[in-house]
Amino acid sequence: MQVGIFNDESKIGEIGAEIIAPVFIDKPTGVLGLATGSSPLPLYDALVKKVEAGTLSFAQAQAFCLDEYVGLSMEHPEAYRNFIRRVFTARTDFPDSAVHAPAGASDDPYAAAAEYDAQIKAAGGVDVQILGIGSDGHIGFNEPSGSLSSRTHVDFLTEQTRQDNARFFDGNLADVPTACITQGLGTIMEAGKLVLIATGAGKAEAVAQMVEGPVSARWPATVVQFHNDITVLLDEGAASKLTMRDYYAQAWKAQYDQS
């Protein structure tokens, strides 16, 4: 696991884009896994800049969102399929038809989850998966106690997650859905490369567990310790409970900053 700690979020975005862009330059038909939430926004801005500059193209690529709320209409602005288009894919040359999200508005979300997992497989799997992390340690929407090898499935949001996400619903907790379809931890772990972004002190405990804690269903993100190509990009707040940050800085410098 590479752990990079930075002072500002735009730097995190730039570094993330430097890691992701070469994958799509080498393989223009690659598959990008997308996370919603606020943490990846600077990364999306940095990728958009590269597309605008003509140094990166997603014209032949495909994208799969990590998760989707169950129970929101497909037109709802906070449905993740709409959120991701607004903040990222519609600002790039991604064809709209190549941007996929679980069918959270389906009459049968359980069948929709299984179909989505099959769709990812049929696309050849995810080459790079962008991840955030919830303050309760979820990735995607894999909440504590779920199987560490789960496939795409219907999950139920913790009170903590609903409270965290209420800000996207004008602060109205009652408007935050209670269920979702999420790629499973087993699905996420099959991605070729993971880039996880966390910012703010509210993520510090979850980040410390993920990087330094024992692997446990209580903190689902700890499963990434088994991935052999994961880069974790943090700000000072999110890194504030790590006990070995000097070592991480040294290792980062040795790998990326030769100067």
Ligand SMILES: N[C@@H]1[C@@H](O)[C@H](O)[C@@H](COP(=O)(O)O)O[C@@H]1O
């Ligand atoms: N399902 C999403 C996750 O994919 C996201 O990574 C996480 C953190 O969100 P944020 O980056 O806004 O803190 O919670 C949300 O609920």
